[in-house]
Amino acid sequence: MKYSKATNYALHTMMYLVASETNKPVGVQQLADKQDVSPTYLSKILTKLVKAGLIESASGAGGGYRLKGRREDVSFLEIIHAVEGTASLFDCCGNTHSQCAIHRVMLASEEAMEQKLRDTKMIELADALPRK
Amino acid sequence: MKYSKATNYALHTMMYLVASETNKPVGVQQLADKQDVSPTYLSKILTKLVKAGLIESASGAGGGYRLKGRREDVSFLEIIHAVEGTASLFDCCGNTHSQCAIHRVMLASEEAMEQKLRDTKMIELADALPRK
DNA sequence: CAATCGCGGACTTTATGTATCTATAATAGT
DNA sequence: ACTATTATAGATACATAAAGTCCGCGATTG
Numbered sequence: 001m002k003y004s005k006a007t008n009y010a011l012h013t014m015m016y017l018v019a020s021e022t023n024k025p026v027g028v029q030q031l032a033d034k035q036d037v038s039p040t041y042l043s044k045i046l047t048k049l050v051k052a053g054l055i056e057s058a059s060g061a062g063g064g065y066r067l068k069g070r071r072e073d074v075s076f077l078e079i080i081h082a083v084e085g086t087a088s089l090f091d092c093c094g095n096t097h098s099q100c101a102i103h104r105v106m107l108a109s110e111e112a113m114e115q116k117l118r119d120t121k122m123i124e125l126a127d128a129l130p131r132k
Numbered sequence: 133m134k135y136s137k138a139t140n141y142a143l144h145t146m147m148y149l150v151a152s153e154t155n156k157p158v159g160v161q162q163l164a165d166k167q168d169v170s171p172t173y174l175s176k177i178l179t180k181l182v183k184a185g186l187i188e189s190a191s192g193a194g195g196g197y198r199l200k201g202r203r204e205d206v207s208f209l210e211i212i213h214a215v216e217g218t219a220s221l222f223d224c225c226g227n228t229h230s231q232c233a234i235h236r237v238m239l240a241s242e243e244a245m246e247q248k249l250r251d252t253k254m255i256e257l258a259d260a261l262p263r264k
Numbered sequence: 265c266a267a268t269c270g271c272g273g274a275c276t277t278t279a280t281g282t283a284t285c286t287a288t289a290a291t292a293g294t
Numbered sequence: 295a296c297t298a299t300t301a302t303a304g305a306t307a308c309a310t311a312a313a314g315t316c317c318g319c320g321a322t323t324g
Contacts, residue, residue: 027268038315091135125237137281191302272319274317282309
């Protein structure tokens with residue numbers, strides 16, 4: 001069980017956008033350069049963030065990606081859910097309204113992790129960085 | 133990102149062993165029947181639990197698997213680690229002693245989940261079941 | 265119109281999970 | 295000692311998903 005690399009790329013990109021002073025669109029080429037990843041692949045990932053409403057895109061010359069919502073509100077969990085999906089990590093005994101005790105424990109532990117990720121905002125880390 | 137089915141099988145098998153009254157070895161055939169999984173595949177998974185020291189095996193007629201340590205001590209985390217491995221879920225910027233702030237957050241959230249899984253013992257759920 | 269840039273689909277490659285089969289080794293009962 | 299039983303390990307097959315590329319379309323700017 002591993003997070004995909006896409007999640008890593010998404011988190012770092014969002015960190016960059018949150019930490020960025022201006023709200024001008026940033027091209028995917030520039031974002032990709034910083035992470036040693038191909039622009040076309042990164043754009044696929046960023047499209048997910050667009051659909052999740054975290055960022056918005058502008059086509060055409062001078063276009064790119066920029067934050068959509070408030071800088072202060074972006075949490076780790078939102079980003080991860082946008083990329084990895086929101087399904088539970090644990091599939092059990094054909095679970096719907098599972099009465100399985102094991103399943104309940106697994107869900108609870110997962111929720112503990114999500115709570116931490118929901119509580120941690122990108123901006124908390126961005127503030128520790130030099131603003132650009 | 134998903135837990136493997138193997139983890140599910142391992143958890144259910146351990147639950148069965150912890151909830152079981154006697155400490156007689158149980159054959160993999162019997163354990164597999166209860167979970168609708170092939171015996172040979174399940175045995176592969178159980179071998180991991182053996183190597184992790186959670187259960188012990190007895191070859192030959194009348195053999196099988198039984199708990200090794202104390203029934204009260206078996207935690208969810210031990211089982212999961214035995215099957216999934218203990219590596220971190222999140223790989224970042226070539227992390228060793230990572231100074232990456234994102235990485236630290238991801239580790240902390242993971243730790244929150246593991247803490248829950250470490251604190252929850254199999255026997256807590258087994259006690260709620262009818263002993264066999 | 266032309267250059268730029270994101271979007272979407274199709275595709276390839278690689279890795280991992282899931283599972284089966286078979287041979288081997290260990291043990292118990294006769 | 296022989297046989298039935300049972301776990302272990304290796305090879306193999308298959309399915310699925312991650313990771314990444316390629317290309318054409320549409321939108322925007324100048």
